[in-house]
Amino acid sequence: MALNNNKKVNPFWKLFWVLILAFGTMQVFANEEQPAVSGEASHEQPAEEEFNPGKVIIEHLVDAYEWHIATIGHTHISIPLPVILYDDGKWHFFMSSKFHHGKEEYLGYYITHTGMQKGKIVHKAADGTEVKPYDFSFTKNALAVFISSIIIILIFTIVARSYKKNRKHAPKGLQSLVEPLIIFIRDEVVKTSVGEKHYMRFLPYLLTVFFFIFLNNLMGLIPIFPFGANLTGNIALTGVLALCTFFTIIFGANKNYWMHIFNTPGVPWWLKIPIPLMPIIEIVGVLTKPFVLAVRLFANITAGHIIILGFVSLIFVFGKSSIYAGYGMSILSIALSIFMNFLELLVAFIQAYVFTLLSSIFIGMAVEEHAHEEHQHEQH
């Protein structure tokens, strides 16, 4: 009976994913419509901007002060978000709708479209340069992080409750969806990388990191509000995660690890004194690890999104020369986008796995005990 059910469910899920992907592509379509329309309209009004795929793609990847959902005709449907600025000892709170989609300024603040701080809120200083205030705005990505956090907390409190109720029995429902991943991370990643003795101490953090990245990767692939914010493709978010791993390593490390950094055993003394060459190299290594973690996750997810958006943009690039070319291209583009989306599903898991694995390995290196003595024992 159970087998039958499974057989029934499978096609449903397939259909579900296909719909999600198809709808997702359509949604991106909808987002693209505005520049496309203005592109067509440029025959009448040359002043309006042309469709610029690079710009559109970047706009979809970066953070924003409002959550743009769709544009119908010339009206933007977007959720204004609170802007919180700290400047010259004063706090400013106002809604981002005051900027009118970035076209106007408010209290002297505006969203700049040029320079190093492109896309950020700045104000003109007395000498005419753009100055950035301390910007604590509750942006699109901030909102998305909280939404996904709520979803993650919901999912896992439900799972935890069913674990409390359903002891010693086979997992059910959401529990059975999450359990293989938990066991995989625990047994294949954390236990093997950190070591039997210490892994329980770091397991909660590593599980949280894995599911946080994995679910945010997946949510980033769903282009419909309230998902679709490019969270794990944002350097600030991956940076925070990497910093967490960094601090976990720093505070979890044992004496052995620090000794290894500042007084590397098995290295000639003249590499440490008078110029502490080895310690410098080791410290650089310590700092590189979280940096690489952050950049890897950011780059992988961003690259995937860029490719998908690129494929979709092709439709409008072709559509500009001829509407039929646009329609023709759309078939190929959508096919490629669907393929990329499937690839991204894979990448979503792999990147979460890689981040967790590398974090575990780094933590494992920091808590390893008497590595050299053990090696010697092994050699005997």
Added chain:
Amino acid sequence: MELINPGIGLIFWMSLAFGIVFFILKKFVWPPIIQALNEREAHIEDALRAADIAHEEMKKLKLDNEQLLKEAKEERDAIMAEARKIREKMLDEARAKATIEADRIVENAKERIQNERLAAMTEIKNQIAEISIEVAEKILREKLSAPKAQTEYIERLLNDKQLN
């Protein structure tokens, strides 16, 4: 450039959100899950081990049973053999007894025959003696046919009888 320009605000909100997620998951979610998983694994392990032990015991029991059956069979065979031996022995004994009895009976018979024969012989002897006496009498009577002698003899005999 926008892509790799992290905003301090987002870092702040992300830290807050991730901190909350981590706190809640660490406090309320992972401990029960890990504990339940460990418990279940231990339970499964125990169940498997118990099954193994039961299996082993079953095997042993079966072996024991077989052993028992074999022993019972052996015992039965032994008893049967014993019984057969006893029967044989009893038969032998009976046969021996019967032979002895028969011998005894024959012996008895022989003895009795002997006795009978002796008795018969005695009888015959007696009869012979009687017959001899009768013959002697007759002869004597013939001799005493003379009346005088006869009377004399009779008288004497009568006298003997009377005296007796």
